[in-house]
Amino acid sequence: MWSLLLRDIRLSIRAGGGALTGVIFFLAVIATIPFGVGPDLKLLARIGPAILWIGALLACLLGLDRLFQADREDGSLDLLVLGNDRHMLALTVLVKCVAHWAGSVMPLVIAAPLLGLFMNMEPLAIGATALTLLVGTPAITFIGAVGAAVAVALPRGGLLISVLVLPLTIPVLIFGVSASYGATANPDPFLQPFLILAALTLFLGVLGPVAAALALRHGTD
């Protein structure tokens, strides 16, 4: 399983990998917001956490379609499915999700504090948003894995995956953003939404790979 993790992380940083694409898309989204909203620094600081979360969510969806499709195209997916007796397929999917998160999504979390400066956010708000992104984005990857597994056989399934996955990620977005706001706005709580966010990630970390494995198992042809 280590070898699969290392292979997928290595692939994401080699040529054609998704690590940089997501970060550049994230940067593009965040950099255009101040131009569109106007130079109202207070407003930017207020909407900052929400914009960072939406940007990160969309950037997450960008690379998801390649999660299983790349393996399917070169035939690796057949062998991963056949390996079910030695490495349970759900576990294989979990490892692929973790590798995808580490290779393509973690760069977004790392870039988020820098992009928070574009939005004139306070250090505390930047810290809180980065922390909620760190805890919440794995949930998006796990949901996305189900979409990617369902659409694995479709050419150009990327858009379909986004449409399938986006409604399911809304709870993650809501709790992520409300926890980020809770850290700065005084009457709002931080801990409660943050814990629900963590619970969502843990829950989807189990459900997502199992569902994706089921879809992959029946999707071979």
Added chain:
Amino acid sequence: MRLIAENLGGERGGEMVFSSIGFALEAGQALVVTGPNGSGKSTLLRVVAGLLPKAEGRLLLEDGGDEFPSIASACHYLGHQNAMKTALSVTENLRFWREFHGEGRLDVEEALETVGLGGIGHLPFGYLSTGQRRRAAIAKLLVSHRPLWLLDEPTAGLDKASEGRFAGLMTRHCAEGGVIVAATHLPLGLEVATELKMGEAG
């Protein structure tokens, strides 16, 4: 170890591609599946591997032992694609499959020597020619041990010398008690093999 198929049928897209296929292979035996394009050779192999559901019939592996309880766990499946990443080097690819499959047998270097690719393990897989890619995929069969080899057009793209070398590898695998099911329309040079013709009337 015995691989048994009885009255096997397979379908693709709701249409029967083949039916009433039966064979029984003991350890050391090989089956060469021949037939015109579209007669269901690849489908048969994928049904045997368990990648496609069988439409009818029975399929079982006897005496696989604890190590190989099912066909999927006992087989190497070599499909049309080579299951290698073009961005990684040949050695990285093989090392990954060796660790993922377990039951390591030959070293990556030894396996590459055996298929005549010694000294090019550091190249990215994407730089290799079609025949070299196929040989690297064949090396994948050697780095970890599986008693059952399911080979789909294994010699596509190979030159004469490599074909001969691969025939030797298959003969040795059978001599060591392995079982081979190969779909092909080229002669494989396997002397011990029985032939199963598909797609004939009746």
